[in-house]
Structure formats: structure tokens, C-alpha cells
Amino acid sequence: MKLSVLVFINALAVAIALSVVNFYFQHKWYDVMVTLTIGFVTSYVVFYYLIEKYVYSKVKLIYKLIHNLKLGRDLRDALGESTSTDPIGDVEQEVKEWAREKKSEIEQLRSQEKFRREFLSNISHEFKTPLFAIQGYIEAIVEDEFYDTEMAMQFLKKAEKNVDRLSYLIKDLDEISKLESGEIPINYTRFKINDLIKEVFEQLELKAKQHEIKLIFKQKYDDAILVSADRDKICQVMINLIDNSFKYGKPGGSTSVSLFELHDQVLVEITDEGIGINEKHLPRLFERFFRIDSHRSREIGGSGLGLAIVKHIIEAHQQTINVRSTEGIGSTFGFTLQKVMQSPLKQVIPTLKS
Template sequence: MVFLVAFVVTYIIFKYLLEVFIYRKIKLIYKTITTSKNSKEKALEKIDLDVDILANVSKEVMEWDQNRSDEIAELKRMENFRKEFLGNVSHELKTPLFNIQGYIHTLLEGALDDPEVNVNYLQRASRSVDRLCLIVDDLEAISKMESGEMMLDQRTFDIHELTKDVFESSELKAKEMEISLSFKEGSDRQFYVYGDKDRIRQVLVNLMINSIKYGKKGGSTVVGFYDMDQNILVEVTDTGIGIDTKYLPRLFERFFRVDKSRSREQGGTGLGLSIVKHIIEAHHQTINVRSTLGVGTTFTFTLRKAR
């Protein structure tokens, strides 16, 4: 009998202690988790403490753990991206910088008095300075766009007229490659859109120059416009070298180039398409690409139709 009473008393004390020190603490943890979650979601629902708290806490902790793991993975991805980006920037800046350094040293060491080479070396150094400026300008443009600082000066303009302008300014480069620039059937007329004309010119120039740089001799670049109810779809198609499908998802990344040596030979840094995408996205529009290796590439983007 005494044993039974002792057992019951011990049981009650034990249960009480368990309740006070463990269960209440878990309740507190559950309450904290739920409150913090609710305040994040800005929906302060009443916390029901009569539910199966242990199961809920375990579920919440697992969810939390999963979210943290996803967050950490994303941060690691960004960190790698940042490292790669910094590496690319310094690499791209180094090439022209070393060239300039080389020419200046040679000039100082006596070449300055040699009329056969002095002007030539200065011209080469000057070209490298131009290239440095170009890279820094592009980087500045990208960082402005990424921080949302780019203000668009939007108005109504004729995209056909603007494309004609860009055809004219690309004519010399196109002639060198014997590439013809033309409008698709039905597109050689006015198409009014609403956007930042100078930025869209930048987009067209980039796509046009790419279609020539990565074009094939004797090929063609054709621009078409399609009326799509709310938007005008602009399509730039070339008959150039094309891009392997596996590279397409990375094409709009900063510094991404399919063939690094060929692209650098052409003076490319791999910033062009990244700028193009930022401009189109700042207009709340989209840009896409499809390509067949050895056959050609088509870029399409939309612009708001003027009304």
C-alpha cells in the first residue's frame, strides 16, 4: 500500500516537473516560432496551444531547417557569382592596362625618339584606353540598372524608324562581312511603341552588332515586327554561327561568352547582352533567344504598343 502511494506521489511529482520544465518550455518555443512566423507573414492569428505541440514543433523546426538550408545554398550561389564576377572584372581590365603599361615603358625607354614607332605606340595605347573606358562605362551602366537607379525617359516613337537608323550606323561593319540588313516582309512600315528610345537603340545596336560579329560571310540579318494586341514583338534573326543550346541559359549573364578567344578578338567583353536584358526588364518586358548551331540565332523582345 505504502509502495503504491509512494508510486502515485512520485508519478504526480514527476509529471508536474515534466510539465513545468519540459512541456512548458516546448510550448514557449512553439509560441515563439508561431509568433515570429506570423509576424513575418503579417497575419497575427491566435495561437492554438491545445494542439499536438510536440508534433507541430518538430514539423516547424524541420520546415525552418529546410528554409535555412535553401537560404544558405542561395547565399553560397551568390557568393560564387560575386567571386566569379570580381575575377572577370579584374581580368578584363588587366589586358588593356598591361598593354598601356607596355607601350608607355617602351616609349620612355627610348622609343619616344624613334619616329618609326612613337606615334604608332601612342595610337595603340590610346585604343587600349578607349577599351578601358568602354568596359568601365558598361559596368557602371549595369550597376546602375541593378540598383534600380536607371531612370527611363519613356515616350512614343516609331521602332521601324529607329531600326533603320541602327541599320545605317551598322552598315560599314555589315559590309565588311558582306551581311545584308533588311526588314522582314510586312515589317517595312511604321510601328509605334512606348519606351526609352535611346535605351532601345542601345538594345538594337547590341543585337545588330552581335548578328554581324557572330555572322557568316554573305549572310543576312532580318528584323521583323509583330503586332501582339498589347505589345509589339521585335525579332532579330541572323544566319550566323549559332549558339549551342547548352549555353543559352547563361547567355545574358555578365561576361558570358561562348567562344572567349573569338569574342575577345572581336573586342567583346560579354557585357552587351546583360545590358540588353536589363534595359528590356526595366521596361517590364521580356527578351528571349533561340538558336541552332551553324544555322543562326533569333532574339525576340517585346515593347509596349503605343496607343
């Protein structure tokens, strides 16, 4: 509401009140009109001065401070003249927006604090488990004084496995930290995604046989699809996802890789025939150390950071990753890559050669 309208309403109300009182005592309409006129003029001047000096000017200053500080301007600039014609309404709007922003920030901070507590709890547990195991094996060997050399060798081998687990944890944590901070650059190159899949299959062929899982590529290796990405990091993504399918797959099952050409992207999907994942767990699947079945996951091994690393690598490429799954049937992890668009001339040349 504008200042003049506000003052007019207040002055008119006071003048009418004075006129009613005058009429009650004098019963003369002339005196009532004089009182109404003089009361209105006097009240208008007084109210305008008081509201302008002690209320309105302060509100205008508050509005200018809120508005300009939200824009990140210097405090001195905030004291300049405002072009707003309704600073009171603007202040109300600014305060509401500020309250909404603060509420959102508080909710975000609470979520981050919950994540931090869970992360500290998880990382503490992940480190304590192998450390206590190593400590137990070494204490048993020391107390036995190497009397039973066969037992000592078995314990040392078990301690070695737990040391390896600690090394994986530290290495993966360091990698995630560097990915988040941008210390590990993304070296974009053009390469054939079909060739990379073939190489990954060759690397994991022995491991697939050990798990009795068949690797299937649903396209042809000769139908090359060019993508632009960091070849080594995408190789790591595929190894992590396929290795994950071995851990939670079923003997005699299969893991298949499919490619889908979109407009300017390529969708890569890795599908397994494993135990599947309950739908309620899917939103948290890429969190660090998140395990659906903690006991089974730790028996299988791994740092619990594989999927988190995969997500960071894909997002560092400014691409997306998703998962869909059905319990008892299997899971499908899909991520996108930037496709290299070939010119029509380059597409025609191979056809002419053939």
C-alpha cells in the same frame, strides 16, 4: 499529440507496470485493481504537472517564438497566448520549414559566392589585358627615346585603342551598376517600333557593309506598331544585339528583324546567320564578361557586357528576353515590349481616309 492524450498513455503504462509487479508478489486481483487505479490517478497527476511545467510550456514558448519571429513580429508579442492546440506538431513543422529555407539560402549564397569569384576573376583579366598592353607600348617608346618615330606612332595608336577599351569597360560597368540600383529611370513614351528599327538600320548601315552582312526587316515600315517603352534604351538594346550579330556573323550572310504581335505585347526578334552557340552555353549567355570563345571575343573587341546590359534594360521594363541558337546555322535573340492597344475608332479612321 495533445497533452492530455500524452499524459494518459504514460500514466496508464506506469499503472499497468505497477499492477503486474503487485500481481507477481500478491496474486490477488483486488490488490491489482487498487494498485492500477491509484497508480493511474497518481501517475496522471504527476505526469501532467511535470510535463506541463517543464516540457510542454517550454515547447509552446519555443513554437510561439518561432512562429511569430518568422512573421517579423516583436519578441514581446511572441510571448502572448497561442491558439494552437498542437504546439509540438507545429514546432516540428516550423523547424522543417526553417531548415528548408536555410538550405535554400545556403545554396543561393554558394551560387552568389561562385558568381562573385568568377566576376572578380573576369573583371581583373579584362582590365589587366589592356593595361599591360598600354604599359608595354609606352615602355618600348620610352626605351627607344622616340628614335624611330614611325614605330612610336604605331605604338601610340595601339595604346590609344587599349585606352578606348578601358573607357568602354568603365562606362558599361557604370551603366550596369546604375541599372541594377535603379538610378537610371525608365522614361516610358509611346512610339512606333517600325520607325525605331528603320533608324537603327540607318545608323548601322555602314558597319553592316564593312562586315558584308545584309540588314533585313521582315515587316513593312508603314504598318506601324505602337509600343510603350523607353525609346533611347530600346534603341540601345537593338544596336547591341545587331552589332553582336555583326561580330559573330558570316560574311555574305544577313541579320533580320521580325515583329510578332501578341495579345498585349510585341515580340521583337533579331536573327543572324552566324556561327551559332552551343546549347550548354545559352543559360549563361547574359552573364557579365561571359565569353564562349575568349580568344575570338577579345580579338573582335567590346567590353563583354553588351548582353548583360541588354538583359538589365529589358528586365527594367518588366519584360523578358530569350535566345535560341544552333551551331553553324545562327542565333535568334527575342525580347518583348508592352504594346499600346489602339481603340477600334482610331483603327477605323485611317481606313476611311484611305
